[in-house]
Amino acid sequence: xxxxxxxxPCAPAWRGGFGRLWTAAVVSRFGDALRTTALPLLAxxxxxxxxxxxxxxxxGYVPWLLFGLLGGAVADRVDQRRAMWAVDxxxxxxxxGFALAVGLGHASIPLLLVLAFTLTTLQTxxxxxxxxxxPSLVDRAALGSANARLMTGQQLAGxxxxxxxxxxxxxxxxxxxxxxxxxxxxxxxxxxxxxxxPPPEREPRAAGSTLRNEIGDGLRTxxxxxxxxxxxxxxxxxxxxxxxxxxxxxxxxxxxxxxxHTAYAAAMTAYAAGSLAGGxxxxxxxxxxxxxxxxxxAGTVQTSSLLLTGTVRHLAALLVAMxxxxxxxxxxxxxxxxxxxQRSPQSMVGRxxxxxxxxxxxxxxxxxLLGGAVAxxxxxxxPALLAAVLFALxxxxxxxxxxxxxxxxxxxxxxxxxxxxx
Numbered sequence: 001x002x003x004x005x006x007x008x009p010c011a012p013a014w015r016g017g018f019g020r021l022w023t024a025a026v027v028s029r030f031g032d033a034l035r036t037t038a039l040p041l042l043a044x045x046x047x048x049x050x051x052x053x054x055x056x057x058x059x060g061y062v063p064w065l066l067f068g069l070l071g072g073a074v075a076d077r078v079d080q081r082r083a084m085w086a087v088d089x090x091x092x093x094x095x096x097g098f099a100l101a102v103g104l105g106h107a108s109i110p111l112l113l114v115l116a117f118t119l120t121t122l123q124t125x126x127x128x129x130x131x132x133x134x135p136s137l138v139d140r141a142a143l144g145s146a147n148a149r150l151m152t153g154q155q156l157a158g159x160x161x162x163x164x165x166x167x168x169x170x171x172x173x174x175x176x177x178x179x180x181x182x183x184x185x186x187x188x189x190x191x192x193x194x195x196x197x198p199p200p201e202r203e204p205r206a207a208g209s210t211l212r213n214e215i216g217d218g219l220r221t222x223x224x225x226x227x228x229x230x231x232x233x234x235x236x237x238x239x240x241x242x243x244x245x246x247x248x249x250x251x252x253x254x255x256x257x258x259x260x261h262t263a264y265a266a267a268m269t270a271y272a273a274g275s276l277a278g279g280x281x282x283x284x285x286x287x288x289x290x291x292x293x294x295x296x297x298a299g300t301v302q303t304s305s306l307l308l309t310g311t312v313r314h315l316a317a318l319l320v321a322m323x324x325x326x327x328x329x330x331x332x333x334x335x336x337x338x339x340x341x342q343r344s345p346q347s348m349v350g351r352x353x354x355x356x357x358x359x360x361x362x363x364x365x366x367x368x369l370l371g372g373a374v375a376x377x378x379x380x381x382x383p384a385l386l387a388a389v390l391f392a393l394x395x396x397x398x399x400x401x402x403x404x405x406x407x408x409x410x411x412x413x414x415x416x417x418x419x420x421x422x
Contacts, residue, residue, distance in 0.1 A: 012137075012138040012139075012142040012145055012146040012149070017137040017138075017195050017196065017197060018137050018138050018146060020191045020192070020194060020195055021130075021133070021134070021137060021150075021191075021192065021195065022149060022150055022153055023191055024088075024187075024188040024189075024191035024192050025130070025150055025153065025154055025188070026153040026154055026156075026157045027157070027184045027187055027188050027191075028088065028184055028185060028188040029153075029154040029157045029158040030157040030158060030161060030162050030184055031180060031181035031182075031183070031184025031185060031188075032158060032181065032184075033157070033158035033159070033162030033163065034162050034165060034166060034169065034177040034178075034180050034181050034184075035095065035177060035178060035181040036060075037162065037163060037166045037177070038166055038169075038170070038174075038177035038178065039056055039112060039116065040056065041166075041170070042102070042107060042112065042174060043056045043109065043112055045174075046107065046108065046109050046112070047109055052109055055113065056109075056112050056113060056116055059113050059116035059117040059120070060116050060119075060120050061120070061361055061364065061365055062117065062120075063117060063120040063121040063123070063124055064120065064124060064357060064358055064361035064362070065358065065361065065362055066121075067121055067124045068124050068354050068355075068357055068358035068361065069215045069218075069219075069351070069354050069355065069358055070124070070211060070215070070354075071124030071125040071127075071128050071350075071354055072124075072128040072215070072218065072350040072351040072352070072353055072354020072355065072357075073211045073214045073215045073218065073350070073351050073354070074125055074128075074211070074350075075125060075128040075129040075131075075132050075350030075351075075353075075354070076132065076214065076218075076347060076348060076349070076350040076351050077211075077214075078129070080129040080130070080132050080133040080136075080350075081133060081192060081193075081195050081197050083125055083126070083129045084126055084129050084130060084133065084189075084192045085188075085189040085190075085192040085193040086189075087122045087123075087125055087126040087129075088126065088185045088186070088188045088189035088192065089185070089186065089189045090122060091119055091122055091185045092182045092183075092184075092185030092186040092189060093182075094115065094118060094119065095115070095119070095178055095181050095182040095185060096178075096179065096182035098111065098115050098178050099175040099176075099178035099179040099181075099182055100175070102174050102175040102178060103173060103174075103175035103179075107174075124354070124357075127353075127357060128350040128351075128353050128354045128357070129350065131337065131340075131341065131349060131350065131353040132349040132350040132353065133197070134146060134147070134150075134341065135341055135346065135349065136197050137195075137197065140341075140342055143338045143341050143342060144282070144283045144286055144287075144291075144334065144335065144338045145283045147282075147334045147337050147338050147341075148279050148280070148282045148283050148330075148334045149279070151279055151330060151333055151334055151337075152275075152276060152279025152280065152330070155272065155275045155276055155279065155330070156276060159272035159275060159276075160269075160272050160273075160276075165177075165180075214351065215351060217348070217351070218348050218350075218351025218352055218354075218355065219351075219355060221344070221345065221348055221351075221352065222352050222355050225343060226400065226401055227292060227339065227343060227401040228339070228340060228343055228344070228352065229401075230397055230398050230400060230401035231292070231295065231336055231339060231340070231398065231401065232355060232356055232359055233394075233397050234295065234299065234394035234395070234397045234398050235332075235336060235356060235359060235360055235363075235394075236359040236360065236362070236363045237363070237390045237391070237393050237394040237397065238299070238302075238332070238363075238390065238391055238394045239359070239360045239361075239363030239364050239367065240363040240364075240366055240367035240370065240390050241306070241367060241386065241387030241388070241389075241390035241391050241394075242329075242363075242364065242367060242387065243363060243364035243365060243366065243367020243368045243370075243371065244367040244368065244370050244371030244374065244383040244386050244387050244390075245306070245309075245367075245371065245383055245384055245387045246364075246368070247367070247368035247371045247372060247383070248371045248372060248375045248380065248383040249264070249267065249268075250264050251375060251380050252309070252318075252380050252381060252383070252384065253267055253315075253318070255380045256313065256379070256380040256381045257313060257314070257315055257318065259315055263315055266315070266319060267318055267319060267322050268322075270318075270319045270320075270322040270323040270326070271322040271323065271325060271326035272326060273323060273326065274322065274323035274324060274325065274326030274327035274328075274329075274330075275326035275327065275329060275330045276330075277323075277326075277327045277330075278326060278327035278328060278329065278330030278331045278334075279330050279334065281327065281330075281331060282294070282330060282331045282334035282335060283334070285297065285298075285331055285335075286334075286335050286338070291335045291338060291339045291342075292339070292398060292401050294331060294335045295332055295335055295336060295339075295398055296395055296398050296399070297328075297331075298328040298329070298331040298332040298335075299328075299332065299391055299394050299395040299398065300395055301324055301328045302324070302325055302328045302329065302332075302391050303388050303391040303392045303395060304324075305320075305321040305322075305324040305325045305328070306321070306325070306384050306385070306387045306388035306391060307384075307385070307388045308320070308321040309321040309322075309325075309381075309384040310381045310382065310383075310384030310385040310387075310388060311381070311385075313381075336356070337353075337356075340352055340353060340356060341353075367387075367390075370383075370386065371383035371386065371387075374386050
């Protein structure tokens with residue numbers, strides 16, 4: 001790979017493959033947001049046990065821990081386009097069946113748990129295949145802009161637009177948010193199936209090669225690349241911190257700040273609005289600084305925002321901090337994904353992406369437990385301070401990767417190419 005890490009302000013063409021993929025991703029995220037908002041509301045109608053209600057959300061994390069690495073290995077073996085539309089077709093049929101069960105009054109907690117677990121299990125293949133497919137649709141110089149547009153569109157659809165639709169759909173019946181979600185899956189499947197992408201060219205697998213061996217190859221390649229290894233560790237630390245903050249934010253707002261539900265909603269809206277702004281800034285920041293330094297900048301600003309959150313007892317300070325946290329979070333996500341796509345051997349993008357996602361998902365529930373324990377032991381503002389410490393450690397772990405001579409490591413040996421990190 002000889003492409004420079006940041007090649008300049010190059011944008012992907014909307015016409016053709018990228019436009020269809022963007023539309024499919026945004027439509028699907030809108031439907032996902034409808035479902036994830038409606039599921040807890042449905043669970044509350046079926047039981048008042050907090051542990052059982054929380055288990056519905058937990059089932060959305062567990063498959064990533066069990067199957068995340070496997071999903072990446074499978075994504076590197078198959079035609080990613082076909083895998084994506086087939087997964088979306090299956091998910092659409094499953095959610096449509098669930099909507100029918102809800103409409104007929106047959107919803108139950110076990111059914112909710114099975115649905116959440118199954119959909120996320122399928123998502124482990126879909127998301128890794130999507131990450132691996134994008135470099136086939138746009139030039140590598142345009143990957144940063146493409147990722148920014150994808151993530152910004154998804155944040156707009158899922159973070160801001162979907163929420164107000166749920167109450168409107170629920171007035172027509174408890175099944176309507178799920179029926180709408182099924183429709184978005186089927187539409188996304190049709191859009192992805194219409195892509196005209198040649199099947200990926202791959203070298204024949206060695207005799208006796210297994211999924212386990214291929215997962216190991218991907219992990220070793222990730223470990224050998226100093227920049228990717230550092231970014232993966234930093235992302236894990238950040239997600240532990242975010243898990244601690246988000247899990248206790250409602251207590252921070254209502255308890256430590258003395259606000260109400262409106263204040264909590266305002267904090268979440270500030271975060272979503274900041275994320276949208278960050279989507280527009282991510283490519284420009286990377287063009288000026290390079291991707292690793294963009295991550296360093298984002299992590300530093302987020303650390304300061306978390307310190308502000310945990311030390312200044314005023315709602316206005318929280319809103320500013322959450323907006324900055326969301327903006328720099330998007331800058332981080334866009335550049336982390338783009339760096340991974342640009343530095344990974346094309347045949348291993350799925351496996352390396354799955355390692356990132358598995359680390360991210362494992363960090364969130366661990367952070368949530370830590371945040372709850374710290375809030376109970378030291379005070380409701382301490383999870384934000386804990387998150388600040390973890391973000392500071394993440395920034396520190398990135399410092400060795402900022403050098404301009406960090407090489408890309410080939411998958412099977414320690415030789416390097418001329419691809420340089422900035």
